[in-house]
């Protein structure tokens with residue numbers, strides 16, 4: 139086995155695709171220490187910077203003191219602590235669904251939903267740029283898989299019309315795409331659902347807390363809050379915590395409790411994680427200014443990058459893709475940024491399609507004007523050196 143691994147790893151290295159774990163130390167909401175040097179972290183998904191909010195931290199610490207560091211068993215085995223009930227009620231009510239179920243990660247939530255709700259004669263239509271957790275879940279499902287072109291409703295409709303499967307049709311899409319930062323045509327997906335009667339599953343991992351007038355996410359952005367058949371999102375992004383949730387009718391969450399293996403056979407989240415997520419939901423609901431500040435930063439960074447000549451594709455929110463193309467060139471640009479004190483990872487295949495390696499930078503609420511100006515200047519310098527602008 140070792141010989142094979144060695145050869146495969148060598149191959150990965152030659153393609154400029156090798157990943158090594160970088161050990162870092164967070165210093166505050168935006169800065170990290172890496173190899174003894176300070177870096178501005180421009181790749182966190184904590185869009186509202188809530189992972190560093192004193193009330194979230196305090197809630198986590200208090201819960202650990204009160205209930206212990208871990209739950210140390212699955213929810214089905216040793217019972218579900220009260221914090222779960224509070225969190226599930228509050229997230230379902232915030233996102234306007236009858237019922238919510240918390241999973242330990244978004245990856246597991248997607249596995250649970252897609253592999254459990256679909257069956258052999260069903261068909262899953264999936265956007266070609268869906269997140270790996272959605273791709274892997276679809277692979278795990280026994281349903282037929284059909285990939286439609288990214289955000290292309292004509293292609294989706296054509297494929298639905300052609301399909302002769304006997305079972306239930308499912309359409310799966312992210313709301314805000316994690317690597318491209320563009321948004322799915324959710325209103326069209328709902329309109330097509332009304333026409334073709336499929337089940338619409340929306341992954342709102344990058345929309346929740348950020349998009350929509352009240353931060354309820356990608357569906358709210360289209361004035362369609364609470365109207366997906368199943369919606370999921372994570373607590374590890376704008377909530378600044380960890381874990382994920384699935385929303386829908388009570389019969390859906392009941393079914394998942396009984397059948398989703400990624401729910402049943404895993405240890406429950408720690409009390410501090412649950413308490414942090416509850417604190418974050420309340421902060422998001424009570425502080426619309428957090429979103430205003432974030433969108434102010436998004437607008438500022440995007441304007442300066444566009445003025446500098448960067449092609450930001452169709453992205454519109456905090457995820458800003460700088461597509462470089464070749465893997466090695468993306469890594470080279472990452473090195474230039476790192477040299478200047480900006481921490482951004484080159485994102486390469488298999489995370490993104492071949493030939494579209496990129497720098498994926500994320501804008502967060504805690505960035506100050508000085509930090510943004512610093513980032514913009516470094517990006518311009520690196521963009522020029524890499525021949526992008």
Ligand code: PMP
Pocket residue numbers: 242243244245246248269271312316341343344372373374381382
């Ligand atoms: N869906 C999307 C769109 C994501 O971007 C991610 C994580 N990056 C997940 C699901 C998985 O969530 P988690 O990190 O909680 O496993």
